[in-house]
Amino acid sequence: MIAVKTLQSTRLRAKHYGQSSRLVFIAAFTLVTGCHFQSPTEKIARRLKMMASWAATAALVGDAWMANAVPQEYTLRTLREARQQLHENLKILQSYSFPPEAQRGRSDSPRRLESTVRRMIEAVQQAESSALVQPLHQLAEDRGRLVILLTQLTGTHE
Amino acid sequence: MSKIFEIALGIVTSVGGFLEVGSITTAAQAGAEFGFRLTWAVVLGGLCIIFLVEMAGRFAAVSKHTLVDATRERFGFNFFVIPLVTITLVNFLVLAAEIGGVCVALEFTTGISYPWWAMPVAFAAWLLLWKGTFGVIEKGVSLLGLVTVVFIVGALKLRPSLTELGANLLPTFPGHDASRYWFLAVNILGASITPYLFYFYSSGAIEDQWDESDLTVNRAVAGLGMGFGSTIALAVLVIAALIFQPQGIQVAHYGQLPLMLTRLFGFWGFILFTASLGIACFGAVLEISLATAYLIAQGFGWNWGENERPQKAARFSLVYTAVIFAAALLMVIGIDPLKLTNFSMALTAATLPLATVPFLILMNDGHYVKEHRNGRLSNSIVVAIITLSFLLAVVTIPLEILGG
Numbered sequence: 001m002i003a004v005k006t007l008q009s010t011r012l013r014a015k016h017y018g019q020s021s022r023l024v025f026i027a028a029f030t031l032v033t034g035c036h037f038q039s040p041t042e043k044i045a046r047r048l049k050m051m052a053s054w055a056a057t058a059a060l061v062g063d064a065w066m067a068n069a070v071p072q073e074y075t076l077r078t079l080r081e082a083r084q085q086l087h088e089n090l091k092i093l094q095s096y097s098f099p100p101e102a103q104r105g106r107s108d109s110p111r112r113l114e115s116t117v118r119r120m121i122e123a124v125q126q127a128e129s130s131a132l133v134q135p136l137h138q139l140a141e142d143r144g145r146l147v148i149l150l151t152q153l154t155g156t157h158e
Numbered sequence: 159m160s161k162i163f164e165i166a167l168g169i170v171t172s173v174g175g176f177l178e179v180g181s182i183t184t185a186a187q188a189g190a191e192f193g194f195r196l197t198w199a200v201v202l203g204g205l206c207i208i209f210l211v212e213m214a215g216r217f218a219a220v221s222k223h224t225l226v227d228a229t230r231e232r233f234g235f236n237f238f239v240i241p242l243v244t245i246t247l248v249n250f251l252v253l254a255a256e257i258g259g260v261c262v263a264l265e266f267t268t269g270i271s272y273p274w275w276a277m278p279v280a281f282a283a284w285l286l287l288w289k290g291t292f293g294v295i296e297k298g299v300s301l302l303g304l305v306t307v308v309f310i311v312g313a314l315k316l317r318p319s320l321t322e323l324g325a326n327l328l329p330t331f332p333g334h335d336a337s338r339y340w341f342l343a344v345n346i347l348g349a350s351i352t353p354y355l356f357y358f359y360s361s362g363a364i365e366d367q368w369d370e371s372d373l374t375v376n377r378a379v380a381g382l383g384m385g386f387g388s389t390i391a392l393a394v395l396v397i398a399a400l401i402f403q404p405q406g407i408q409v410a411h412y413g414q415l416p417l418m419l420t421r422l423f424g425f426w427g428f429i430l431f432t433a434s435l436g437i438a439c440f441g442a443v444l445e446i447s448l449a450t451a452y453l454i455a456q457g458f459g460w461n462w463g464e465n466e467r468p469q470k471a472a473r474f475s476l477v478y479t480a481v482i483f484a485a486a487l488l489m490v491i492g493i494d495p496l497k498l499t500n501f502s503m504a505l506t507a508a509t510l511p512l513a514t515v516p517f518l519i520l521m522n523d524g525h526y527v528k529e530h531r532n533g534r535l536s537n538s539i540v541v542a543i544i545t546l547s548f549l550l551a552v553v554t555i556p557l558e559i560l561g562g
Contacts, residue, residue, distance in 0.1 A: 060417045069424045
């Protein structure tokens with residue numbers, strides 16, 4: 001009799017734990033997924049953010065190369081990766097249909113970034129640090145515009 | 159005096175051997191994208207691994223069993239096969255990611271693409287395992303790994319706000335990119351609480367013939383060594399938060415990582431980052447290969463031991479030989495090491511219950527650990543952190559895959 005009662009209470013406890021863990025799982029899923037599905041504006045902002053990130057990387061590596069803090073080969077590889085990523089993100093960005101509030105995302109700044117990084121690659125290939133000054137300046141300008149655009153789209157830019 | 163030396167050496171090797179590709183990458187990504195917000199994940203992961211490593215050492219010293227031996231004995235082979243297969247698979251992916259880390263470090267210094275380095279790196283690691291002893295692997299490479307202390311120097315140089323760091327010791331809901339935030343939290347937990355670490359530690363305690371008189375050394379090494387090790391991971395997060403986040407840089411490629419130290423130390427920053435990545439990952443390659451060989455050899459009851467000549471433990475040596483070269487193949491075919499790192503760390507977190515639940519049961523079984531059973535505190539802390547990691551992993555991995 002005692003054994004049966006113990007078994008029943010164990011089953012009840014197991015059922016209770018099973019229900020609790022399912023509830024915890026559903027709560028966690030809702031918490032995380034709630035913010036996962038993105039609106040068109042958020043998708044555009046995400047691409048712009050990636051482009052801003054790669055533009056900042058190109059600027060940082062360019063500065064480091066001018067200060068002799070990184071080798072030429074590493075600089076070239078990083079700039080080539082930045083250019084490729086900018087190109088891919090721009091292609092994806094152009095495939096989106098822009099809602100009215102995100103029309104500013106079509107501005108020239110994102111498009112100019114790739115060609116600026118290409119000029120940086122040429123300057124590093126020729127080992128001419130003076131030739132890097134102008135593209136770095138241009139990059140900073142376009143990045144600035146991109147950040148403003150992002151802030152307007154999302155309200156914040158972290 | 160010899161005990162103090164032993165403790166000091168143990169702490170130093172734990173610190174030097176703590177950082178690996180997962181902890182460097184995930185901490186850098188977290189800092190770059192969310193500033194100090196994921197500090198809690200690094201701290202929780204560190205806390206959990208301190209408890210688990212201490213338990214692994216205590217278990218080996220008292221029971222004279224490795225974790226694998228005892229798991230098979232206590233739960234039977236049919237059950238044991240499940241963690242064996244899962245942990246071997248996860249170890250394999252993490253091993254490939256670590257080989258990728260060494261190759262990327264070599265790419266930074268030579269300019270030759272990382273896939274070309276995969277086989278030479280695998281060969282170098284295999285040769286060291288084949289010819290070396292446990293002491294050489296455990297202490298030699300870990301001592302070199304002390305170069306990673308550069309991250310602490312860098313973080314101190316940046317003078318982070320301790321108030322802000324302290325405020326993020328508790329999880330907060332992010333204002334943006336929630337799924338990414340939780341995915342990175344899972345990655346950090348997976349990178350910190352790697353089962354290979356405590357399996358390796360437990361086998362190492364048997365190789366070093368620990369007994370109950372080593373329990374103090376074990377406690378000090380686990381607590382201080384892993385604690386300082388986690389501090390290095392935290393330092394990586396701090397540097398990324400203060401260098402990358404203000405620039406809006408998100409870490410999506412290994413090539414971006416050295417830049418966090420060049421800002422601080424110029425050309426030396428580049429050299430020190432490359433050395434840290436290369437040495438830390440190479441140390442992890444050796445540890446994971448051995449941990450996998452320990453797992454399989456002990457699981458099937460074969461002769462095992464890094465201090466044995468390869469002829470005496472032929473199947474054990476065959477396992478590490480096979481896994482190293484097979485894992486290197488993933489890099490040869492050009493799989494992105496960063497994506498593999500993220501994926502394998504998340505998978506580690508998702509499979510943690512399989513590695514830790516049997517372990518916790520053993521740690522509460524007087525037959526093995528006599529009066530040295532776990533207390534309520536250690537049981538509760540480990541169960542809570544593992545449950546959190548598992549839940550977050552099963553929720554965020556599909557979302558991250560769906561979200562590209």
